[in-house]
Amino acid sequence: MAMIPSNVLTKAGIDEDAAIDTVGGGDINQAFHIRGKNNRYFLKWHEDPPHRFFQKEARQLSMLGNVPGVNAPEVVRFGDQYLLLAWIEGNPSPRTEEKLGELIADLHSEKGERFGFDEDNFLGTLPQYNAITDRWIEFYANYRLLPQMDEAEKRGKLPKERKKKARQLVENLHHWLSEPAYPALLHGDLWAGNWLVGPGGAPYIIDPAISYGDPAFDRAMMALFGGYSTRTMNSYEAKIKRSQQEEEILPLYQLYFLFAHLNMFGEMYGSSVDRILKRYVG
Structure with a gap:
């Protein structure tokens, strides 16, 4: 597993004893499933992203989530190198x-x-x-x-x-x-x-x-x-x-x-x- 710098985890507010697992599927950022005592999160991390890369994504996700009828992951925190989102998981329903x-x-x-x-x-x-x-x-x-x-x-x-x-x-x-x-x-x-x-x-x-x-x-x-x-x-x-x-x-x-x-x-x-x-x- 790629290691996230400890200072990034601290800035993101991740507990020291949280379980961290890699998540596949992306080819731009490294992605992780964070399992804390009471909450689960999705963390995107990039060592050297373009300027305001995660700030812009956070703003756009918030805009989508504010549209009636539209679901987007809740933005928890973001910084220059990371974006922390609420973990989304579920099973398809008939509808x-x-x-x-x-x-x-x-x-x-x-x-x-x-x-x-x-x-x-x-x-x-x-x-x-x-x-x-x-x-x-x-x-x-x-x-x-x-x-x-x-x-x-x-x-x-x-x-x-x-x-x-x-x-x-x-x-x-x-x-x-x-x-x-x-x-x-x-x-x-x-x-x-x-x-x-x-x-x-x-x-x-x-x-x-x-x-x-x-x-x-x-x-x-x-x-x-x-x-x-x-x-x-x-x-x-x-x-x-x-x-x-x-x-x-x-x-x-x-x-x-x-x-x-x-x-x-x-x-x-x-x-x-x-x-x-x-x-x-x-």
């Missing part, structure tokens, strides 16, 4: 999948005044840039796609033809995307690994990368790698209707996540990026 759809619909029913977000945050290990804007399509182009494309170019993953098509797509987003009815609160990284089951079979969402925007942006990530059942999606749609043009626009939003995966994990995602570019710009 867990439906409740998940209702939770995501409740999240997307939370309205912001404008699009974007008031501070930068992170998507995985990558910085995610934000601003407050009046137009979603402009925000998506300038603060989602273009930064990932620039990062891909820096990493040597944007050859001439891919760059040409990507720039052409960004310039013509308005041909395919429409402005949403309102700025919806988005989780921002809603793949199937970012929700878990809590007490009573209630779903909880974790690891946010939030902004205010088009709910289809979250639905694009939900569809990209699978893992969400028909029951979840039907429960979602009972509260929020999806556009008839959804299948046409989801790949445009999936392109952001695929560029991010290209930058984080390599050219294995290049063919998926190229397939979407070819679909829209030939």
Whole structure:
């Protein structure tokens, strides 16, 4: 087991006699299950995280947890190197999948005044840039796609033809995307690994990368790698209707996540990026 520095445990308020076990599944931070005398916690720790990495996550989790109908782990404490959360554990109930759809619909029913977000945050290990804007399509182009494309170019993953098509797509987003009815609160990284089951079979969402925007942006990530059942999606749609043009626009939003995966994990995602570019710009 990797050792957490004693000063971090002290700052986090962990009892000296608490049992500490490693938790797998993450590739950014080290994670631990803390079992004290009266409480259990989930501790994320990183020896040298980006500036305000855990502070930003703590703020976002608190924002999610304050939305009616949305469950997120309670933030207990945080510091420069750690985030301490309440431990979440439970067994699925017959309605867990439906409740998940209702939770995501409740999240997307939370309205912001404008699009974007008031501070930068992170998507995985990558910085995610934000601003407050009046137009979603402009925000998506300038603060989602273009930064990932620039990062891909820096990493040597944007050859001439891919760059040409990507720039052409960004310039013509308005041909395919429409402005949403309102700025919806988005989780921002809603793949199937970012929700878990809590007490009573209630779903909880974790690891946010939030902004205010088009709910289809979250639905694009939900569809990209699978893992969400028909029951979840039907429960979602009972509260929020999806556009008839959804299948046409989801790949445009999936392109952001695929560029991010290209930058984080390599050219294995290049063919998926190229397939979407070819679909829209030939």
